[in-house]
Amino acid sequence: MLKVQTLNNISVQGLNRLPRELYEVASDIAQPDAVLVRSADMHKMEIPASIKAIGRAGAGTNNIPVAAMSKRGVPVFNAPGANANAVKELVLAGMLLAARNIGPALDFVRKLDGDDKALHEAVEAGKKKFVGFELPGRSLGVIGLGAIGVKLANAAVELGMDVWGFDPAMTVNNAWKLDARVRQALSVDDLMARSQFVSVHVPLIDATRGLINADRLKLMKKQGVVLNFARAGIVDEAAMIEALNSGTMHAYVCDFPSNALKGHPRVVATPHLGASTGEAEDNCAVMVADQIRDFLEAGNVRNSVNFPEAVMPLLPGKTRLAIVNENVPNMVGQISTVLAKAELNIADLLNKSRGDLAYTLVDLDSGLPESAVQALSAIKGVLTVRVIAG
Incomplete structure:
Protein backbone atom coordinates (compact mmCIF):
# COMPACT_ATOMS: atom_id res chain seq x y z
CA MET A 1 0.00 0.00 0.00
CA ALA A 84 -4.10 28.36 -17.88
CA ASN A 85 -7.65 29.15 -18.95
CA ALA A 86 -8.56 30.51 -15.52
CA VAL A 87 -5.58 32.89 -15.52
CA LYS A 88 -6.12 33.87 -19.15
CA GLU A 89 -9.72 34.87 -18.43
CA LEU A 90 -8.66 36.94 -15.41
CA VAL A 91 -6.00 38.76 -17.44
CA LEU A 92 -8.57 39.56 -20.13
CA ALA A 93 -10.90 40.86 -17.42
CA GLY A 94 -8.04 42.96 -16.06
CA MET A 95 -7.42 44.49 -19.46
CA LEU A 96 -11.07 45.49 -19.75
CA LEU A 97 -11.16 46.81 -16.19
CA ALA A 98 -8.15 49.03 -16.89
CA ALA A 99 -9.23 50.19 -20.35
CA ARG A 100 -12.71 51.22 -19.18
CA ASN A 101 -11.65 52.56 -15.76
CA ILE A 102 -14.10 50.21 -14.09
CA GLY A 103 -12.42 50.25 -10.67
CA PRO A 104 -12.58 54.04 -10.12
CA ALA A 105 -16.04 54.12 -11.69
CA LEU A 106 -17.36 51.54 -9.23
CA ASP A 107 -15.86 53.50 -6.33
CA PHE A 108 -17.53 56.65 -7.63
CA VAL A 109 -20.94 54.97 -7.72
CA ARG A 110 -20.56 53.38 -4.29
CA LYS A 111 -19.94 56.80 -2.74
CA LEU A 112 -23.01 58.47 -4.26
CA ASP A 113 -25.87 59.43 -1.96
CA GLY A 114 -29.19 61.26 -2.17
CA ASP A 115 -32.42 60.25 -3.92
CA ASP A 116 -32.58 58.68 -7.37
CA LYS A 117 -32.89 62.05 -9.09
CA ALA A 118 -29.78 63.39 -7.37
CA LEU A 119 -27.94 60.14 -8.07
CA HIS A 120 -28.87 60.28 -11.76
CA GLU A 121 -27.67 63.86 -12.05
CA ALA A 122 -24.39 62.98 -10.32
CA VAL A 123 -23.87 60.02 -12.65
CA GLU A 124 -24.41 62.12 -15.76
CA ALA A 125 -22.11 64.84 -14.47
CA GLY A 126 -19.39 62.46 -13.29
CA LYS A 127 -19.20 59.83 -16.02
CA LYS A 128 -16.91 61.96 -18.20
CA LYS A 129 -14.11 61.33 -15.67
CA PHE A 130 -14.11 57.62 -16.57
CA VAL A 131 -13.95 57.74 -20.35
CA GLY A 132 -11.91 54.76 -21.47
CA PHE A 133 -10.69 53.15 -24.66
CA GLU A 134 -11.37 49.96 -26.62
CA LEU A 135 -9.03 47.01 -27.14
CA PRO A 136 -9.10 46.44 -30.93
CA GLY A 137 -6.07 48.05 -32.53
CA ARG A 138 -4.24 48.38 -29.22
CA SER A 139 -0.94 46.54 -28.71
CA LEU A 140 -0.34 43.78 -26.17
CA GLY A 141 3.07 42.40 -25.25
CA VAL A 142 3.17 38.96 -23.62
CA ILE A 143 6.35 38.08 -21.75
CA GLY A 144 6.51 34.31 -21.32
CA LEU A 145 4.81 32.10 -23.90
CA GLY A 146 4.01 29.06 -21.82
CA ALA A 147 0.53 27.59 -21.53
CA ILE A 148 -0.99 30.81 -20.11
CA GLY A 149 0.91 33.22 -22.33
CA VAL A 150 -0.04 31.35 -25.50
CA LYS A 151 -3.74 31.24 -24.56
CA LEU A 152 -3.70 34.96 -23.73
CA ALA A 153 -1.87 35.94 -26.92
CA ASN A 154 -4.28 33.92 -29.07
CA ALA A 155 -7.34 35.37 -27.33
CA ALA A 156 -6.02 38.92 -27.70
CA VAL A 157 -5.48 38.39 -31.44
CA GLU A 158 -9.11 37.34 -31.74
CA LEU A 159 -10.10 40.56 -29.97
CA GLY A 160 -8.37 42.51 -32.73
CA MET A 161 -5.27 43.47 -30.78
CA ASP A 162 -1.75 43.81 -32.17
CA VAL A 163 0.09 41.12 -30.18
CA TRP A 164 3.82 40.75 -29.56
CA GLY A 165 5.45 37.93 -27.65
CA PHE A 166 8.85 37.26 -26.14
CA ASP A 167 10.13 33.98 -24.72
CA PRO A 168 13.68 32.81 -25.50
CA ALA A 169 12.93 29.41 -23.96
CA MET A 170 9.62 28.72 -25.70
CA THR A 171 8.93 25.02 -26.27
CA VAL A 172 8.18 23.54 -29.67
CA ASN A 173 4.85 22.28 -28.34
CA ASN A 174 3.76 25.78 -27.31
CA ALA A 175 5.05 27.24 -30.56
CA TRP A 176 2.70 24.95 -32.49
CA LYS A 177 -0.24 26.31 -30.46
CA LEU A 178 0.60 29.99 -30.93
CA ASP A 179 -1.47 31.94 -33.46
CA ALA A 180 0.66 32.84 -36.50
CA ARG A 181 -0.51 36.47 -36.16
CA VAL A 182 1.43 36.87 -32.89
CA ARG A 183 4.68 38.68 -33.72
CA GLN A 184 8.05 38.02 -32.14
CA ALA A 185 9.75 40.72 -30.10
CA LEU A 186 13.55 40.61 -30.07
CA SER A 187 13.92 41.36 -26.36
CA VAL A 188 11.98 42.50 -23.31
CA ASP A 189 12.93 46.10 -24.10
CA ASP A 190 11.77 45.69 -27.69
CA LEU A 191 8.44 44.28 -26.49
CA MET A 192 7.93 47.07 -23.95
CA ALA A 193 8.52 49.74 -26.58
CA ARG A 194 5.92 48.20 -28.90
CA SER A 195 3.18 47.69 -26.30
CA GLN A 196 0.46 49.64 -24.57
CA PHE A 197 -0.52 46.57 -22.53
CA VAL A 198 2.12 44.22 -21.11
CA SER A 199 1.30 40.95 -19.34
CA VAL A 200 4.00 38.91 -17.60
CA HIS A 201 3.87 35.11 -17.39
CA VAL A 202 7.27 34.00 -16.13
CA PRO A 203 8.42 32.38 -12.86
CA LEU A 204 9.98 34.49 -10.13
CA ILE A 205 13.71 33.72 -10.19
CA ASP A 206 16.78 35.91 -9.78
CA ALA A 207 16.74 36.76 -13.50
CA THR A 208 13.09 37.92 -13.45
CA ARG A 209 12.97 39.76 -10.11
CA GLY A 210 12.26 43.39 -10.93
CA LEU A 211 11.99 42.52 -14.63
CA ILE A 212 9.50 45.36 -15.09
CA ASN A 213 11.44 48.30 -13.67
CA ALA A 214 11.48 52.09 -13.97
CA ASP A 215 13.56 52.13 -17.14
CA ARG A 216 11.34 49.64 -18.92
CA LEU A 217 8.13 51.38 -17.87
CA LYS A 218 9.42 54.51 -19.62
CA LEU A 219 9.68 52.51 -22.87
CA MET A 220 5.96 51.73 -23.01
CA LYS A 221 3.44 53.53 -25.18
CA LYS A 222 1.24 56.23 -23.65
CA GLN A 223 -1.55 55.14 -21.32
CA GLY A 224 0.40 51.95 -20.60
CA VAL A 225 -1.08 49.11 -18.57
CA VAL A 226 0.95 46.36 -16.90
CA LEU A 227 -0.79 43.15 -15.87
CA ASN A 228 0.93 40.86 -13.39
CA PHE A 229 -0.74 37.56 -12.56
CA ALA A 230 2.55 35.68 -12.23
CA ARG A 231 4.44 36.75 -9.07
CA ALA A 232 4.58 40.05 -7.20
CA GLY A 233 8.39 40.46 -7.32
CA ILE A 234 8.51 40.47 -11.13
CA VAL A 235 7.30 44.07 -11.11
CA ASP A 236 9.22 46.77 -9.20
CA GLU A 237 6.33 48.03 -7.08
CA ALA A 238 7.94 51.34 -6.11
CA ALA A 239 8.76 52.13 -9.72
CA MET A 240 5.23 51.25 -10.75
CA ILE A 241 3.63 53.52 -8.15
CA GLU A 242 5.90 56.39 -9.17
CA ALA A 243 4.95 55.90 -12.83
CA LEU A 244 1.25 55.83 -11.94
CA ASN A 245 1.53 58.97 -9.82
CA SER A 246 3.39 60.83 -12.53
CA GLY A 247 0.88 59.84 -15.20
CA THR A 248 3.47 57.88 -17.19
CA MET A 249 1.37 54.74 -16.71
CA HIS A 250 -2.40 54.45 -16.97
CA ALA A 251 -2.95 51.44 -14.70
CA TYR A 252 -1.43 48.47 -12.91
CA VAL A 253 -3.50 45.30 -12.65
CA CYS A 254 -2.14 42.57 -10.40
CA ASP A 255 -3.07 39.60 -8.26
CA PHE A 256 -0.85 40.60 -5.34
CA PRO A 257 -2.21 43.38 -3.10
CA SER A 258 0.05 45.28 -0.74
CA ASN A 259 -0.38 48.25 1.56
CA ALA A 260 1.35 50.45 -0.97
CA LEU A 261 -0.98 49.38 -3.78
CA LYS A 262 -4.21 49.10 -1.81
CA GLY A 263 -6.53 52.01 -2.48
CA HIS A 264 -4.45 53.53 -5.26
CA PRO A 265 -6.95 54.87 -7.84
CA ARG A 266 -4.97 53.48 -10.78
CA VAL A 267 -4.41 50.01 -9.33
CA VAL A 268 -6.69 47.01 -9.68
CA ALA A 269 -5.47 44.40 -7.19
CA THR A 270 -7.24 41.06 -6.80
CA PRO A 271 -6.61 38.70 -3.86
CA HIS A 272 -4.53 36.05 -5.68
CA LEU A 273 -7.46 34.79 -7.74
CA GLY A 274 -5.48 33.61 -10.77
CA ALA A 275 -6.24 29.91 -10.39
CA SER A 276 -9.22 30.30 -8.08
CA THR A 277 -11.88 28.53 -10.09
CA PRO A 308 14.34 15.33 -16.76
CA GLU A 309 11.30 14.11 -18.67
CA ALA A 310 11.59 10.32 -18.74
CA VAL A 311 8.79 8.08 -19.99
CA MET A 312 9.18 4.42 -20.94
CA PRO A 313 6.28 1.94 -21.15
CA LEU A 314 6.43 -0.68 -18.40
CA LEU A 315 5.81 -4.09 -19.92
CA PRO A 316 4.18 -6.93 -17.95
CA GLY A 317 6.61 -9.45 -16.52
CA LYS A 318 9.56 -7.07 -16.41
CA THR A 319 11.26 -5.68 -13.33
CA ARG A 320 12.06 -1.97 -13.49
CA LEU A 321 14.89 -0.14 -11.80
CA ALA A 322 14.53 3.61 -11.31
CA ILE A 323 17.88 5.16 -10.45
CA VAL A 324 18.61 8.79 -9.61
CA ASN A 325 22.22 9.89 -9.66
CA GLU A 326 24.53 12.83 -10.06
CA ASN A 327 25.05 13.72 -13.71
CA VAL A 328 28.64 12.48 -14.06
CA PRO A 329 30.42 10.39 -16.73
CA ASN A 330 30.28 6.57 -16.87
CA MET A 331 27.29 6.21 -14.57
CA VAL A 332 25.32 4.06 -17.04
CA GLY A 333 28.41 1.94 -17.58
CA GLN A 334 28.77 1.30 -13.86
CA ILE A 335 25.09 0.41 -13.56
CA SER A 336 25.36 -2.00 -16.49
CA THR A 337 28.45 -3.60 -14.98
CA VAL A 338 26.68 -4.31 -11.68
CA LEU A 339 23.72 -5.87 -13.52
CA ALA A 340 26.03 -7.96 -15.73
CA LYS A 341 27.87 -9.33 -12.69
CA ALA A 342 24.49 -10.35 -11.26
CA GLU A 343 23.75 -12.11 -14.59
CA LEU A 344 20.72 -9.90 -15.23
CA ASN A 345 19.59 -9.22 -18.80
CA ILE A 346 18.58 -5.68 -19.72
CA ALA A 347 15.38 -5.63 -21.81
CA ASP A 348 15.19 -1.85 -22.17
CA LEU A 349 16.99 1.22 -20.86
CA LEU A 350 16.34 4.97 -20.81
CA ASN A 351 18.80 7.55 -19.50
CA LYS A 352 18.01 11.25 -19.26
CA SER A 353 19.74 14.18 -17.59
CA ARG A 354 18.86 17.68 -16.45
CA GLY A 355 21.44 19.95 -14.91
CA ASP A 356 23.23 18.16 -12.10
CA LEU A 357 20.80 15.23 -12.04
CA ALA A 358 20.47 12.14 -14.21
CA TYR A 359 17.68 9.57 -14.18
CA THR A 360 17.84 6.03 -15.52
CA LEU A 361 15.07 3.51 -16.08
CA VAL A 362 16.22 -0.08 -16.62
CA ASP A 363 13.83 -2.94 -17.43
CA LEU A 364 15.09 -6.41 -16.59
CA ASP A 365 13.82 -9.78 -17.79
CA SER A 366 13.82 -11.09 -14.23
CA GLY A 367 13.87 -9.95 -10.64
CA LEU A 368 17.13 -8.93 -9.01
CA PRO A 369 18.69 -9.97 -5.72
CA GLU A 370 19.05 -7.54 -2.82
CA SER A 371 22.81 -7.76 -3.23
CA ALA A 372 22.53 -6.14 -6.67
CA VAL A 373 20.37 -3.34 -5.25
CA GLN A 374 23.00 -2.74 -2.56
CA ALA A 375 25.78 -2.73 -5.14
CA LEU A 376 23.91 -0.15 -7.24
CA SER A 377 23.27 2.01 -4.20
CA ALA A 378 26.97 1.88 -3.34
CA ILE A 379 28.04 3.45 -6.64
CA LYS A 380 29.48 6.88 -5.94
CA GLY A 381 27.00 9.52 -7.04
CA VAL A 382 23.87 7.33 -6.90
CA LEU A 383 21.18 9.07 -4.84
CA THR A 384 18.29 6.59 -4.91
CA VAL A 385 17.57 3.12 -6.27
CA ARG A 386 13.99 1.93 -6.54
CA VAL A 387 12.70 -1.46 -7.72
CA ILE A 388 9.32 -1.55 -9.48
CA ALA A 389 7.62 -4.79 -10.49
CA GLY A 390 5.94 -4.88 -13.89
Missing part, protein backbone atom coordinates in the same frame (compact mmCIF):
# COMPACT_ATOMS: atom_id res chain seq x y z
CA LEU A 2 1.43 3.35 -1.07
CA LYS A 3 0.92 6.32 1.25
CA VAL A 4 0.16 9.85 0.06
CA GLN A 5 -0.01 12.80 2.45
CA THR A 6 -2.12 15.87 1.61
CA LEU A 7 -0.92 19.17 3.09
CA ASN A 8 -3.92 21.18 1.85
CA ASN A 9 -7.46 20.47 0.73
CA ILE A 10 -6.92 18.74 -2.61
CA SER A 11 -9.78 18.46 -5.09
CA VAL A 12 -11.72 15.21 -4.79
CA GLN A 13 -11.43 14.90 -8.57
CA GLY A 14 -7.68 14.53 -8.11
CA LEU A 15 -7.78 12.27 -5.07
CA ASN A 16 -10.11 9.92 -6.94
CA ARG A 17 -7.27 9.25 -9.38
CA LEU A 18 -5.50 7.36 -6.58
CA PRO A 19 -7.41 4.07 -6.17
CA ARG A 20 -7.99 3.17 -2.53
CA GLU A 21 -6.99 -0.46 -3.08
CA LEU A 22 -3.48 0.80 -3.88
CA TYR A 23 -3.21 4.07 -1.96
CA GLU A 24 -3.76 5.32 1.55
CA VAL A 25 -4.43 9.05 1.35
CA ALA A 26 -4.66 11.27 4.43
CA SER A 27 -3.51 14.62 5.82
CA ASP A 28 -2.01 12.94 8.90
CA ILE A 29 -0.01 9.93 7.83
CA ALA A 30 3.27 8.39 8.97
CA GLN A 31 6.13 7.75 6.55
CA PRO A 32 4.36 8.84 3.34
CA ASP A 33 5.69 7.87 -0.07
CA ALA A 34 4.51 11.12 -1.62
CA VAL A 35 3.05 14.52 -0.74
CA LEU A 36 0.33 16.47 -2.52
CA VAL A 37 0.44 20.18 -1.70
CA ARG A 38 -1.09 23.45 -2.83
CA SER A 39 -0.02 26.47 -0.73
CA ALA A 40 1.48 24.95 2.44
CA ASP A 41 5.05 26.13 3.08
CA MET A 42 7.20 22.99 2.99
CA HIS A 43 10.34 25.01 3.74
CA LYS A 44 9.20 25.10 7.35
CA MET A 45 8.57 21.38 7.79
CA GLU A 46 10.76 18.35 8.21
CA ILE A 47 10.25 16.22 5.13
CA PRO A 48 10.40 12.48 5.99
CA ALA A 49 13.11 10.29 4.49
CA SER A 50 10.35 8.07 3.12
CA ILE A 51 9.28 10.70 0.57
CA LYS A 52 9.81 9.60 -3.03
CA ALA A 53 7.93 12.42 -4.78
CA ILE A 54 6.20 15.75 -4.16
CA GLY A 55 3.32 17.02 -6.28
CA ARG A 56 2.22 20.66 -6.34
CA ALA A 57 -1.40 21.08 -7.49
CA GLY A 58 -0.54 24.28 -9.33
CA ALA A 59 2.25 25.78 -11.40
CA GLY A 60 4.60 27.61 -9.00
CA THR A 61 6.80 25.66 -6.60
CA ASN A 62 8.18 28.51 -4.44
CA ASN A 63 6.69 26.84 -1.35
CA ILE A 64 8.72 23.65 -1.89
CA PRO A 65 12.46 23.25 -1.15
CA VAL A 66 13.22 22.05 -4.67
CA ALA A 67 17.02 22.26 -4.41
CA ALA A 68 17.05 20.22 -1.20
CA MET A 69 14.78 17.62 -2.79
CA SER A 70 17.08 17.38 -5.81
CA LYS A 71 19.99 16.55 -3.53
CA ARG A 72 17.89 13.76 -2.04
CA GLY A 73 16.87 12.43 -5.45
CA VAL A 74 13.22 13.39 -5.02
CA PRO A 75 11.30 14.74 -8.04
CA VAL A 76 8.98 17.71 -7.59
CA PHE A 77 6.00 17.70 -9.95
CA ASN A 78 3.68 20.58 -10.85
CA ALA A 79 0.67 21.12 -13.09
CA PRO A 80 1.68 23.56 -15.84
CA GLY A 81 -1.22 24.63 -17.98
CA ALA A 82 -3.92 23.12 -15.80
CA ASN A 83 -4.97 26.58 -14.62
CA GLY A 278 -13.35 25.14 -9.35
CA GLU A 279 -12.34 23.97 -12.81
CA ALA A 280 -8.70 25.00 -12.37
CA GLU A 281 -8.41 23.37 -8.94
CA ASP A 282 -9.85 20.14 -10.35
CA ASN A 283 -7.56 20.23 -13.39
CA CYS A 284 -4.44 20.85 -11.28
CA ALA A 285 -5.26 18.09 -8.81
CA VAL A 286 -6.03 15.55 -11.53
CA MET A 287 -2.84 16.32 -13.45
CA VAL A 288 -0.51 16.13 -10.49
CA ALA A 289 -2.18 13.02 -9.03
CA ASP A 290 -1.75 11.23 -12.36
CA GLN A 291 1.91 12.24 -12.47
CA ILE A 292 2.56 11.07 -8.92
CA ARG A 293 0.87 7.76 -9.62
CA ASP A 294 2.81 7.21 -12.87
CA PHE A 295 6.06 7.87 -11.02
CA LEU A 296 5.32 5.67 -8.02
CA GLU A 297 3.95 2.77 -10.07
CA ALA A 298 6.10 2.95 -13.21
CA GLY A 299 8.95 5.36 -12.47
CA ASN A 300 7.92 7.70 -15.29
CA VAL A 301 8.61 11.43 -14.95
CA ARG A 302 6.33 14.02 -16.54
CA ASN A 303 6.21 17.74 -15.70
CA SER A 304 8.88 17.74 -13.01
CA VAL A 305 10.57 21.04 -12.19
CA ASN A 306 13.86 19.40 -11.19
CA PHE A 307 14.01 16.05 -13.06
